[in-house]
Each structure stands twice: as C-alpha cells, then as structure tokens.
Amino acid sequence: xxxxxxxxxxxxxxxxxxxxxxxxxxxxxxxxxxxxxxxxxxxxxxxxxxxxxxxxxxxxxxxxxxxxxxxxxxxxxx
Amino acid sequence: xxxxxxxxxxxxxxxxxxxxxxxxxxxxxxxxxxxxxxxxxxxxxxxxxxxxxxxxxxxxxxxxxxxxxxxxxxxxxxxxxxxxxxxxxxxxxxxxxxxxxxxxxxxxxxxxxxxxxxxxxxxxxxxxxxxxxxxxxxxxxxxxxxxxxxxxxxxxxxxxxxxxxxxxxxxxxxxxxxxxxxxxxxxxxxxxxxxxxx
Amino acid sequence: xxxxxxxxxxxxxxxxxxxxxxxxxxxxxxxxxxxxxxxxxxxxxxxxxxxxxxxxxxxxxxxxxxxxxxxxxxxxxxxxxxxxxxxxxxxxxxxxxxxxxxxxxxxxxxxxxxxxxxxxxxxxxxxxxxxxxxxxxxxxxxxxxxxxxxxxxxxxxxxxxxxxxxxxxxxxxxxxxxxxxxxxxxxxxxxxxxxxxxxxxxxxxxxxxxxxxxxxxxxxxxxxxxxxxxxxxxxxxxxxxxxxxxxxxxxxxxxxxxxxxxxxxxxxxxxxxxxxxxxxxxxxxxxxxxxxxxxxxxxxxxxxxxxxxxxxxxxxxxxxxxxxxxxxxxxxxxxxxxxxxxxxxxxxxxxxxxxxxxxxxxxxxxxxxxxxxxxxxxxxxxxxxxxxxxxxxxxxxxxxxxxxxxxxxxxxxxxxxxxxxxxxxxxxxxxxxxxxxxxxxxxxxxxxxxxxxxxxxxxxxxxxxxxxxxxxxxxxxxxxxxx
Numbered sequence: 001x002x003x004x005x006x007x008x009x010x011x012x013x014x015x016x017x018x019x020x021x022x023x024x025x026x027x028x029x030x031x032x033x034x035x036x037x038x039x040x041x042x043x044x045x046x047x048x049x050x051x052x053x054x055x056x057x058x059x060x061x062x063x064x065x066x067x068x069x070x071x072x073x074x075x076x077x078x
Numbered sequence: 079x080x081x082x083x084x085x086x087x088x089x090x091x092x093x094x095x096x097x098x099x100x101x102x103x104x105x106x107x108x109x110x111x112x113x114x115x116x117x118x119x120x121x122x123x124x125x126x127x128x129x130x131x132x133x134x135x136x137x138x139x140x141x142x143x144x145x146x147x148x149x150x151x152x153x154x155x156x157x158x159x160x161x162x163x164x165x166x167x168x169x170x171x172x173x174x175x176x177x178x179x180x181x182x183x184x185x186x187x188x189x190x191x192x193x194x195x196x197x198x199x200x201x202x203x204x205x206x207x208x209x210x211x212x213x214x215x216x217x218x219x220x221x222x223x224x225x226x227x228x229x230x231x232x233x234x235x236x237x238x239x240x241x242x243x244x245x246x247x248x249x250x251x252x253x254x255x256x257x258x259x260x261x262x263x264x265x266x267x268x269x270x271x272x273x274x275x276x
Numbered sequence: 277x278x279x280x281x282x283x284x285x286x287x288x289x290x291x292x293x294x295x296x297x298x299x300x301x302x303x304x305x306x307x308x309x310x311x312x313x314x315x316x317x318x319x320x321x322x323x324x325x326x327x328x329x330x331x332x333x334x335x336x337x338x339x340x341x342x343x344x345x346x347x348x349x350x351x352x353x354x355x356x357x358x359x360x361x362x363x364x365x366x367x368x369x370x371x372x373x374x375x376x377x378x379x380x381x382x383x384x385x386x387x388x389x390x391x392x393x394x395x396x397x398x399x400x401x402x403x404x405x406x407x408x409x410x411x412x413x414x415x416x417x418x419x420x421x422x423x424x425x426x427x428x429x430x431x432x433x434x435x436x437x438x439x440x441x442x443x444x445x446x447x448x449x450x451x452x453x454x455x456x457x458x459x460x461x462x463x464x465x466x467x468x469x470x471x472x473x474x475x476x477x478x479x480x481x482x483x484x485x486x487x488x489x490x491x492x493x494x495x496x497x498x499x500x501x502x503x504x505x506x507x508x509x510x511x512x513x514x515x516x517x518x519x520x521x522x523x524x525x526x527x528x529x530x531x532x533x534x535x536x537x538x539x540x541x542x543x544x545x546x547x548x549x550x551x552x553x554x555x556x557x558x559x560x561x562x563x564x565x566x567x568x569x570x571x572x573x574x575x576x577x578x579x580x581x582x583x584x585x586x587x588x589x590x591x592x593x594x595x596x597x598x599x600x601x602x603x604x605x606x607x608x609x610x611x612x613x614x615x616x617x618x619x620x621x622x623x624x625x626x627x628x629x630x631x632x633x634x635x636x637x638x639x640x641x642x643x644x645x646x647x648x649x650x651x652x653x654x655x656x657x658x659x660x661x662x663x664x665x666x667x668x669x670x671x672x673x674x675x676x677x678x679x680x681x682x683x684x685x686x687x688x689x690x691x692x693x694x695x696x697x698x699x700x701x702x703x704x705x706x707x708x709x710x711x712x713x714x715x716x717x718x719x720x721x722x723x724x725x726x727x728x729x730x731x732x733x734x735x736x737x738x739x740x741x742x743x744x745x746x747x748x749x750x751x752x753x754x755x756x757x758x759x
Contacts, residue, residue, distance in 0.1 A: 030176065067501075
C-alpha cells in the first residue's frame with residue numbers, strides 16, 4: 001500500500017480517482033446532516049465518476065450526485 | 079400531515095370534496111380502524127411501496143427514484159390469520175430528520191407506536207442503511223430488518239450471512255426481492271411470530 | 277432471540293445521555309436513551325416536544341446539552357453518527373462477503389451516457405421528441421383525439437344524444453343542459469373523453485416508463501446548474517416534469533423539495549409556465565398547423581419560465597438551494613407496474629376531472645340561460661382585445677377559469693372556425709398557458725402552500741399573463757415574426 005496519502009477536496013479529484021473520506025469540512029449543519037444520512041462519513045470509500053454538470057461519485061454500491069458546494073465539503077484521502 | 083385531515087378550514091374541505099384532491103397522489107387509505115399497526119420504513123427508493131402493495135393487495139405509486147412516496151398510505155393486510163393495518167411511509171434516512179417527508183415518517187412512529195416496524199433496506203447498500211436500524215433498536219422500536227433487492231446484491235457478488243446479522247443485531251433479519259415477489263411468505267411468517275411474541 | 281445490540285458512544289456522550297435520561301420524567305414512545313441522543317444532536321422537533329412536556333425540567337437538560345457541546349469542536353451529530361457508523365462497519369465486515377460478481381455492463385454504459393452532458397442532452401432531446409412530441413402530441417393528441425372526436429362523438433354519440441334529447445324532452449332549457457353546443461354530454465363528457473383522456477393517458481404512460489427506468493434522477497443531475505439560477509435544485513425536475521402531466525399532482529409532489537423557498541418557487545412556476553398534458557396536447561395540435569408557431573410559443577414559455585424563476589430568486593429571501601441525490605441504477609421498467617401506475621393516475625385524474633367538466637358545463641349553461649355568461653364575456657372582451665385577439669376568444673379564456681385544458685380546447689374550436697391568424701393563435705395559446713392555474717391546482721396550492729401564498733401567486737399570475745401576452749403580441753407585430 002502506498003502510505004504517502006494526501007488530502008484533497010472531492011471537487012479537486014480526478015475522474016475515476018478513488019479515495020477514502022477523511023473529513024467533512026463544514027459548519028453548515030444541514031449539509032453535514034445530508035451527507036451523513038446518506039452514509040458519507042470519514043472512513044467511507046468513494047470514487048469520483050463525473051464532475052460536470054454535477055459531481056457524481058460512487059459510495060458503496062450506489063451513486064450519489066451533489067453540487068459543487070457539497071462536493072467541496074468532502075475532504076478525501078487519496 | 080395526512081391527506082384526509084379533519085381539522086381543515088371549510089373552504090379546503092369543500093374544495094377537496096368537490097375536486098377530489100383529497101385522495102391525492104395515488105395513495106391509499108383503507109378503513110383500518112382498530113387494527114394493530116405494522117409500518118414499513120427505510121431510505122428512499124428501497125421498495126417499501128412495492129412491499130406495501132404486496133402485503134395489502136392495494137396499489138400505491140411505485141417508481142425508480144427517491145421520493146416517490148410523499149404521503150402515508152394505510153391498507154389492510156392479512157398475516158397468518160390476523161388482519162393488520164399496514165402503513166407505507168415516505169423515505170427516511172435517519173431518525174434525525176431533514177425533509178418534510180422524513181418528519182411525516184418519524185411523527186408516525188412517535189405518535190402511533192406500531193406493533194412492528196419493518197425496516198426495508200437495499201441489500202447492496204447495507205452499510206449505509208444499517209445506521210437507521212441501530213437508531214431504531216436504540217429507541218426500543220420493535221424493528222424487523224428486511225434486506226430487499228437481494229437479487230441485485232447477489233449479482234454484484236455480495237453474500238450476506240443473515241443468521242449472523244440476526245445474532246449481532248438481536249432482531250429478526252430476512253431477505254426479499256419484492257419486485258419479483260420473492261421472500262414474501264417468510265416475511266409474513268416472521269412478522270406474525272414477532273407480533274405474537276411481543 | 278438474542279439480546280438486542282447496543283451501540284456504545286464515547287464516555288462524554290454516554291455520561292450526557294445517562295444524565296439526560298435520568299432527568300426525563302415523561303414517557304416517550306422512543307426510549308429515553310434515543311430521545312437523549314436526539315436532543316444532543318439538536319433535533320428541533322424533539323427539542324420542542326421535550327420542552328413542552330418537561331417544562332421546568334428542560335432548562336437543566338439544555339444545560340447538559342450545552343456543556344456537552346462545548347467539549348467537542350464538531351457538532352455532536354457528527355460525533356454520534358461517526359461512532360454509530362464504526363459499529364455498522366464492523367457488523368457489515370463480519371456478515372457480508374464479496375465474491376466475483378457479474379456487472380451489468382449495458383446498464384452501466386447507458387447510465388454513463390445519460391449523465392454525460394455531451395450525450396445526455398441529445399438523449400433528453402430524443403426523449404422529448406419521441407416521448408412528448410411524437411407519442412403524446414402526434415399520436416395521443418392527434419390520431420386518437422381525431423378518431424374519438426370525429427368518428428365516435430361526431431358521428432355516433434353527439435347526433436344520437438341530440439336526437440334522443442330532442443325527441444323525449446320538450447323543454448329547450450333542459451335540452452341545452454344535456455345536449456347541443458354546451459351540454460353536459462355533448463360538451464362536458466366529450467371534452468373529457470375524446471380530448472383529455474387520450475392525451476393524459478399517453479402522457480402518463482410515457483411518464484411511468486421514464487420514471488421506472490430511473491432516468492429522472494439523471495435528468496435532475498444534468499439540469500441542476502440551470503435550476504440553481506432559478507432558485508431551485510436539480511431535484512425539482514421531478515415535480516416539474518410531472519407538471520407536464522398534471523400540475524395539480526405536481527404541486528403536491530413539490531413537497532419533496534427541501535426548503536420553503538424552493539417549494540414556493542416551484543409552485544409559482546408550475547402555476548405559471550408549465551402547461552399540463554391536456555393543455556399541452558391541445559396546444560401542440562393547435563400550433564402544429566401554423567409553421568413556426570410552435571417554436572415561438574416554446575421559446576416564449578421557456579423564456580418566461582427562466583425569467584420569472586430568476587426574478588423570484590432575487591426577491592424571495594431564504595437559503596440557497598443545495599443539490600444531493602442518490603442516483604438509482606437504470607432498471608428495465610416492469611410492464612405490470614407501468615400499466616397499473618398509468619391506470620391509477622388516470623383514475624385519479626378522472627375522479628377529479630369529470631365532476632369538474634360537468635360542473636363547468638352546468639355553469640356555462642346557467643350563464644347562458646341567465647345571460648350572465650354574456651356579461652362576463654363582454655367584460656373580458658377589452659382584455660382579450662388588448663392582447664390582439666378577437667372578441668370570440670374571450671369565451672376560451674372564460675373556459676380557462678374552469679380548467680386550463682378546457683380553455684385550450686375552446687381555442688381549438690376557434691381555430692377550426694378559422695377565426696385566428698397564426699400570430700393570434702400563438703398569443704392566445706401563450707397567454708392561456710400562463711393564465712390562471714385550474715381550479716383543482718389552485719385548491720392544491722391552498723392546501724400545500726397556505727392561503728396567503730396561493731392568493732399571492734394567483735394575484736400575480738392574472739395580470740402578468742395578459743401583460744406578457746400583450747408584450748408577445750407587440751414583439752411579434754413589430755418584428756413581423758408571424759402573420
């Protein structure tokens with residue numbers, strides 16, 4: 001395993017890139033709730049599928065679409 | 079809020095009766111007074127309404143997108159030899175609510191304390207959906223876990239040890255493919271046993 | 277059965293939970309532990325409920341919540357969910373195994389095509405063209421309507437009803453109530469069965485297929501950026517598309533939108549700029565005769581939709597919308613579900629529509645009999661003239677009060693009589709599209725959005741529709757777009 005991981009925001013990931021959610025960087029309680037309710041939490045493995053017009057990523061066996069604002073909140077360890 | 083609300087102002091009553099908007103978006107409201115209640119809850123788009131239709135023989139709208147059900151539907155369903163009020167609810171991700179529909183569902187749990195709450199989940203997404211099961215166990219809600227859409231999980235190569243899961247959680251766990259009518263008999267059986275034991 | 281699982285949170289949370297639980301005196305349906313956890317996560321409704329029931333006690337509870345919050349630099353909600361997810365992860369690890377599975381390549385490939393804007397937009401246009409224009413417009417509103425109108429009602433039912441009525445009923449007023457130009461059977465039932473039924477039926481059939489395939493969430497994702505500009509998020513595409521079927525249903529479904537602001541904007545746009553399938557079908561049939569007319573109408577309604585959405589967003593206070601949605605797999609629609617759903621929706625529609633058509637026929641009959649109808653039409657004539665239409669069009673607009681599609685169907689008769697030029701046709705169709713929501717939709721607006729909002733929306737739309745119609749007419753004349 002490559003140990004030299006670093007943190008970037010989901011919105012800066014490349015398409016098809018994989019990573020593990022490290023942190024949800026926001027004080028906006030409602031965004032936080034939404035992400036958590038869909039199971040997007042630190043430790044969740046995700047893969048970015050598409051960036052435009054919206055961000056689409058794979059969580060487990062489902063795909064989730066979010067806007068840029070929410071995507072930028074998700075900090076990912078790659 | 080329910081569709082056939084009795085505390086409506088007069089003009090709404092008149093308009094709803096006149097226009098038939100009372101029975102709105104294809105939801106069902108059968109006479110079920112006095113029956114013990116069984117509620118179907120879970121995330122959006124996992125097949126609660128399909129199960130409702132099977133258990134009650136009624137029809138509520140079913141689609142392939144989250145948020146088709148916005149109202150509570152009630153129907154009569156026979157399990158074993160006994161009739162129950164089966165309740166279909168709008169999707170809910172967590173006991174901590176975000177949307178109006180989620181509140182509808184939680185209010186129902188809080189107000190009507192059903193005899194059994196069937197938590198329907200998409201089997202392949204167990205990991206994302208189990209937190210609600212845990213929350214309900216935490217709340218002493220009489221919950222039964224149903225892993226629906228098992229066929230999709232299996233074709234993805236996922237194997238779930240139901241017995242072990244059942245032992246871990248301490249609640250009944252079973253699997254169904256509601257769209258293909260699979261696992262329904264077992265579901266009824268388990269609900270029957272569960273309610274009887276309670 | 278073994279004992280139920282209990283999630284243990286960290287020490288500070290656990291001690292707060294037990295402190296709060298001990299203070300809770302009232303019995304709740306949920307366990308005290310669950311209530312305490314929800315309180316710590318600051319669930320507004322649970323806080324309100326506990327506040328009401330525990331009265332004096334609540335102050336102490338809120339102190340515990342506050343002091344626990346102080347101990348963490350993240351919301352407690354986050355901390356609690358995280359520990360819970362940890363537990364879930366271990367359970368899943370122990371019970372779920374993955375072997376090599378077969379992936380559904382075709383569905384995956386199609387899914388990617390629908391989500392990529394380069395291919396997704398053409399696919400959307402194809403869906404619109406074949407689904408809406410060809411199937412609903414040409415087949416439903418054209419072929420089937422013509423058949424029912426001309427062959428069934430025109431040749432059999434209406435002459436027969438008129439004949440029977442004339443033979444057995446001696447009073448003209450009763451004859452007119454049942455038959456002739458505005459009779460319950462010859463007008464009310466005919467409109468409902470011969471014009472509306474095929475259009476609404478074909479639309480719901482197509483919509484059910486689209487719904488069950490899982491296409492809508494993909495569409496939501498495609499349009500999110502545009503919808504943000506008008507104060508909505510991509511999710512609103514579902515009520516909006518449903519609105520093309522029935523705005524009344526769609527107004528109800530707009531409940532799934534997250535903020536009050538989005539719900540108000542969606543309700544307004546549905547009432548203003550989204551024609552329902554019945555109206556749409558008639559308009560398509562109406563305008564397809566005049567070259568360019570359909571394009572002008574489409575561009576105008578699209579422009580109004582975006583303009584009003586954009587302006588409302590500027591005026592209406594509230595949070596910015598955010599978009600998140602699960603995208604379910606593409607699935608092959610099940611024929612039985614599609615048919616049952618179409619049937620249920622049509623049944624719902626008809627329970628609502630037929631009494632209204634009969635009521636409208638009754639009112640029109642009553643209006644004609646007493647001369648009231650003539651008076652109202654004479655009031656409306658100046659307004660109708662103002663937007664460049666002949667006096668006769670006032671009748672269609674009056675019909676529009678009863679139902680949107682009813683008005684459009686009224687225009688149909690005018691066009692058949694050759695009373696409207698292509699320009700007038702477009703102006704009339706456009707104004708009628710914007711003009712009042714039908715009675716059923718209005719009552720749904722009252723129910724879902726409340727009296728104040730519903731009245732405000734209706735109060736805006738009424739004058740706006742005519743002003744917009746006037747402006748369109750002016751533009752078309754000035755730039756000589758249509759004869």
